[in-house]
Amino acid sequence: MSGLDIGIIVFYMAGMLFIGIYSGKKQQDSDDYFVAGRKAGVFSITCLWLSSWIGGASIVGTAERAYSMGITAVWYVVVIAVSLVIFAFTFTGTIKRLSTKLNLLTYPDFIESRYDSKTRMVATICTILGMIGFVASQFLAGGSTLSALTGWDSKVSLIVVAAVITFYTAFGGLLAVTYTDWVQTVILLLGIVILGVPLSIMHMDGGISAIQSLPDSYMNLGAWGWPSIIALGLTTLFSFYTNMDGYTRCIAAKDVKTSRRGSLLAAAGIFIIAVSATFLGLSTKVIMPDLPDSRNALSYLIIHIFPQGLRGIVVVGIIAAIMSSADILMLTASTNLTKDIYQRYINRDVTDKKIRHLSTCCSFGIGFVALLFAMYRQDIIDVLFIALTINSAGLFLPTVLGVCWKKANSSAAFYSAACSLAVVLFWFLGNALKWGKIFETDSFWPGLAVSALLFFPISIWGRQTPEEKAKLKVFQSAGKQGGKDRKSVV
Numbered sequence: 001m002s003g004l005d006i007g008i009i010v011f012y013m014a015g016m017l018f019i020g021i022y023s024g025k026k027q028q029d030s031d032d033y034f035v036a037g038r039k040a041g042v043f044s045i046t047c048l049w050l051s052s053w054i055g056g057a058s059i060v061g062t063a064e065r066a067y068s069m070g071i072t073a074v075w076y077v078v079v080i081a082v083s084l085v086i087f088a089f090t091f092t093g094t095i096k097r098l099s100t101k102l103n104l105l106t107y108p109d110f111i112e113s114r115y116d117s118k119t120r121m122v123a124t125i126c127t128i129l130g131m132i133g134f135v136a137s138q139f140l141a142g143g144s145t146l147s148a149l150t151g152w153d154s155k156v157s158l159i160v161v162a163a164v165i166t167f168y169t170a171f172g173g174l175l176a177v178t179y180t181d182w183v184q185t186v187i188l189l190l191g192i193v194i195l196g197v198p199l200s201i202m203h204m205d206g207g208i209s210a211i212q213s214l215p216d217s218y219m220n221l222g223a224w225g226w227p228s229i230i231a232l233g234l235t236t237l238f239s240f241y242t243n244m245d246g247y248t249r250c251i252a253a254k255d256v257k258t259s260r261r262g263s264l265l266a267a268a269g270i271f272i273i274a275v276s277a278t279f280l281g282l283s284t285k286v287i288m289p290d291l292p293d294s295r296n297a298l299s300y301l302i303i304h305i306f307p308q309g310l311r312g313i314v315v316v317g318i319i320a321a322i323m324s325s326a327d328i329l330m331l332t333a334s335t336n337l338t339k340d341i342y343q344r345y346i347n348r349d350v351t352d353k354k355i356r357h358l359s360t361c362c363s364f365g366i367g368f369v370a371l372l373f374a375m376y377r378q379d380i381i382d383v384l385f386i387a388l389t390i391n392s393a394g395l396f397l398p399t400v401l402g403v404c405w406k407k408a409n410s411s412a413a414f415y416s417a418a419c420s421l422a423v424v425l426f427w428f429l430g431n432a433l434k435w436g437k438i439f440e441t442d443s444f445w446p447g448l449a450v451s452a453l454l455f456f457p458i459s460i461w462g463r464q465t466p467e468e469k470a471k472l473k474v475f476q477s478a479g480k481q482g483g484k485d486r487k488s489v490v
Contacts, residue, residue, distance in 0.1 A: 006150060008312030009319070012187075040252040045262025048249050050269050053080050054325065058270075059192065059277045059318055060141050060298055066281025067297035070218030073281060075229050077274030081267045083237040088263035091241060094403055094479050095250035096259050101478035105251065107244040108340040111395075114402040114475050116410040116468075117344075122417045124340040126390050127244045131333035133387030135370035138326035139165070140383070143374065145318055148299035158374060161319070165326045166367030170334075170360045189269075191314040193276045195306075200283035203305040210286045218282065228442075235385070235444050238392035241399050244332040330370070334362040385442075386428060393447030394420025397455045403479065405459070410468055412458035420451040 040048070058077050065073035098104055102113050107127060112120035142165075143158025150157070204210040217223055240246050253259035277298075284291070284301040291300055302314050338359045343350050350358075373383075398413035424447040430439035464472070 004308050005312030005315065008309070009146075009150070009316055012316045012319070040254060040258070040262075042258050042262045042265065045249055045253050045258060046265040046269065048252070049084065049263060049266030050273075053084070053266075054270060054273050058325075059273070060145055060322075062274065062277040063281035063284065063298040063301075064294055064296075065224075066278045067285050067291070068294045069223050070214065070220060071278060071282070072221055072223040072229075074274050074278040075221070075224060075232065077270060077277065079229075079233040079236045081270040081274065083233070083240050084263055084267040084270065086237060087240040087246065088260050088267065091400075091403075092250050092259045092263055093256045095247055096253060096256045098475070098479050099247075099251040102474075106335055106339055107242070107247045108336065108344075110247060111399070111402075111413070113478075114408075114471070115398070115413045119398065119410055119413045119417060120340070120344075122414060122421065123242075123395060124336050126242075126395055126417070126421055127340075128333050128336050130387045130391035131244065131329050131336070132366060132370050132373065133383050133390070134329040135326050135333070135366065136373035137383040137387070138322050138329070139370055140374040142319055142322040142326070144296070145299060145315075145322065148296045148303075155375070159371065161323070162367055162371045162374070165323050166330065166364060170363035170367070187313070187316055189273075191316060191318065192280070193272060195310060196280055196314055197276050199306060199310070200280055200287070200301065204283060204286050211282050214282065214285060218285070231442050231444060235388050235392055235442075238396040238448075239388050242391050242395040244336065245329060248332060248335070330363055330366050333366045334359045337362040337366075389424055389442075389444045389447060390421065393424050393444050394418070394451045396448070397451050401455070401459075406472065407459045408455075409459055409462050409464045411462050412455045415458060416451040416455035419454055420447045423447050423450045 054077070058080070062073050062076050065076065095110070098110060098113065102109075104110055104113060108120045108124045111123040139158060139162045142161035143154060145157075146152060146161060147154040147157035152160075201207050206213075222229070249262070250259045253262060280301060281297055284297045287305065288297075288300055291297060298318070302311055302318075306314055338355055342358060343355060394417040398408065398417055402408045402413065424443045427439055427441075427443035427446055430436070431443070
């Protein structure tokens with residue numbers, strides 16, 4: 001890459017650090033740090049959703065799969081858009097109302113408001129493990145992309161990306177994430193959609209019609225395999241209801257309407273980006289059909305056909321997508337450690353100022369652990385799937401049915417979530433050590449099965465304590481819709 005392109009990348013990263021430091025000075029309390037003061041508008045919520053779910057795997061991974069398999073790659077991101085639409089109409093209102101009336105700040109807060117402290121701890125562990133996995137995958141995607149495009153050593157690139165994200169997130173909190181995500185969303189759309197797609201069309205002989213020259217298998221939407229596509233769709237959908245960063249967005253919104261509108265606009269943007277990333281992968285296959293490494297298909301396309309200056313902007317767009325996913329995930333894990341473990345179990349009387357300082361330290365720690373994980377594990381998709389499964393398999397039923405089923409009780413929630421987590425981790429271990437063919441099955445299915453087999457019987461035949469009944473009454477009252485929020489579905 002030219003000096004101009006590298007200069008654009010360096011300038012962008014420096015700008016993100018400046019925003020983080022600037023945002024840190026504007027914070028007044030922990031609500032500002034963790035949920036942007038609960039007053040984010042539609043545009044901010046839209047950007048936060050886009051930045052979280054459109055990261056390295058969504059763009060780089062989709063383009064790579066499109067290069068090697070065809071249009072079936074679009075499913076990877078389309079299921080995200082569809083899942084977000086379902087989540088927007090069914091759960092955003094519930095989360096916002098409960099967070100406002102019960103002063104909830106985190107997903108484990110939500111779980112304890114319905115169940116008990118034991119279930120809360122399981123939810124906290126699942127969330128932290130999942131978030132570290134998500135952050136590691138984004139670090140890995142960012143490092144590999146930066147290395148391929150600049151020629152820098154892969155480990156150096158990985159450390160640079162991890163350091164920049166960690167610093168501006170640690171110092172700025174969600175205000176910094178919100179401000180940077182405005183910039184990152186605009187750059188992403190500019191680099192990938194507005195510039196990337198037209199330029200790739202210009203460099204194909206015959207334009208868009210050149211795609212038709214690819215093998216027939218490349219036009220098969222089901223080439224990925226329908227069982228895998230369905231499993232991916234369910235895992236993604238379930239994770240929306242149990243993923244901490246989704247709760248952060250709903251809580252940060254100024255009201256229910258804002259939360260829902262921001263979610264729906266983000267879903268539309270995600271769909272556009274999914275189609276664009278798939279098209280870029282197909283374009284790369286047409287222009288450069290015999291690449292030595294399909295994992296860097298998008299990087300090769302940028303290097304070979306984009307002019308100087310524009311190349312740097314497109315690279316920044318991809319890095320922006322990766323960074324904007326990692327920052328909110330890191331902040332989420334930091335929130336869990338400070339609010340859900342330290343303040344909840346160690347020091348209930350900790351001052352607001354100390355909480356914010358401790359969260360800064362936790363962000364650095366999470367960034368370091370995620371960096372080590374990224375250096376150890378090189379498969380982005382594998383790491384992402386592990387994170388999604390840990391978050392969704394055991395917690396989906398207790399979360400959703402806890403809202404709409406009175407019989408759901410704390411014992412059922414705890415045992416189903418804890419045992420499911422144990423099974424999922426055991427399944428991953430068995431797969432890694434190749435203990436048998438059964439462990440080649442997606443760990444999501446045995447995890448969900450164990451959760452269901454425990455949750456329903458214990459709920460049906462178990463009894464709620466007087467404390468549980470009182471808590472349920474408060475929970476249901478707080479979650480009720482009313483006034484302008486009639487369209488919300490609980």
